[in-house]
Amino acid sequence: MNLRDSHGIKPRPWHLAGHMVSRGLALLPLGIGTLALGMAIYHWVEGLAWPDAFLNAAMLLGGMGPVDPLRTTAGKWLAGIYALFAGVVFLVLAGVMLAPVIHHVLQRFHLENGNR
Numbered sequence: 696m697n698l699r700d701s702h703g704i705k706p707r708p709w710h711l712a713g714h715m716v717s718r719g720l721a722l723l724p725l726g727i728g729t730l731a732l733g734m735a736i737y738h739w740v741e742g743l744a745w746p747d748a749f750l751n752a753a754m755l756l757g758g759m760g761p762v763d764p765l766r767t768t769a770g771k772w773l774a775g776i777y778a779l780f781a782g783v784v785f786l787v788l789a790g791v792m793l794a795p796v797i798h799h800v801l802q803r804f805h806l807e808n809g810n811r
Contacts, residue, residue, distance in 0.1 A: 714795035722788055729784045730756055733777050737763075741770040756781045 733752025737743045743751065743763060751761045755778050765771045 711795055711799055715792050719792045722791055729781055736773045736777055740773055758785055
């Protein structure tokens, strides 16, 4: 079985990890901006302190859910919209970072070119 990639080079795990890190760094501004948006919503609309706003926004962005209960109607609407947006951002970040692994697996099994 041939374990070489499309360029004839045997793939190394650190090379694959480097691709994942570089793609993650490229999307770092998206992650930071989304986190800052959530923090602003929790701080200015719900009146939470910055550390609590960070915790709630980070938990939503990570897919876990909020920690503190929401008190205002505007906060509930904005936090709901933020939760939907954060879910999409989470999927985009995960998909872009996992793309090199999926590409490598498809190459390994020769499924990328339609060959079986």
